[in-house]
Amino acid sequence: MKKFFNYLFTRSSNFLFLSAILSSTFLILSFFYLGFNYPEFLFNETNIIKDEAHSPRFQDFTLLGKFYLFSGIIPNSLFLILIYRMIKFLLVTFLIKFILVTFLQSLGIVLGFIFSDKNLYRFKEITDKLEKSLIKNKPKVYKALKKKIKKDYLMPISIIIAATILALAILFQ
DSSP: OOHHHHHHHOOOOOHHHHHHHHHHHHHHHHHHEEEHOOOGGGBOOSOSOOOOOOOOOOBBOOOOHHHHHTHHHHHHHHHHHHHHHHHHHHHHIIHHHHHHHHHHHHHHHHHHHTTHHHHHHHHHHHHHHHHHHHHOOOHHHHHHHHHHHHHHHHHHHHHHHHHHHHHHHHHHH
């Protein structure tokens, strides 16, 4: 059974759709053909009461008739696989991309607030004050701290830019 279901799930959607349509059409046409031309293949006539109000019971069907009763499961299972694939495609396509776009928009809002002109001006003032105090107090430490400040400032920006590029690459695959 596992191999059979693996085979079904590896088939293309077009193949599944065509096989479901063809099998359901074949089963319906053959059932009506047998029902009109050879009803003895489908019903045990000895068990059927010749009353118009009486509908056939399960015991009144032959083995072939019982097969036709349950044969709708075959094409319907193929249609269920197709419906599952369609729902999965819609979820992946729209929901995931919607979540990604919403995340990128919120990230843009946060980054816009962090790197606004007002905040960058404050950061420049702080670094200028720090530079002046370092020049006055300890000139030997000045170069090392200046490199560290630039490194600490540029590192988050480079990480954010790399993450944005990666997110856009995933979005547009």
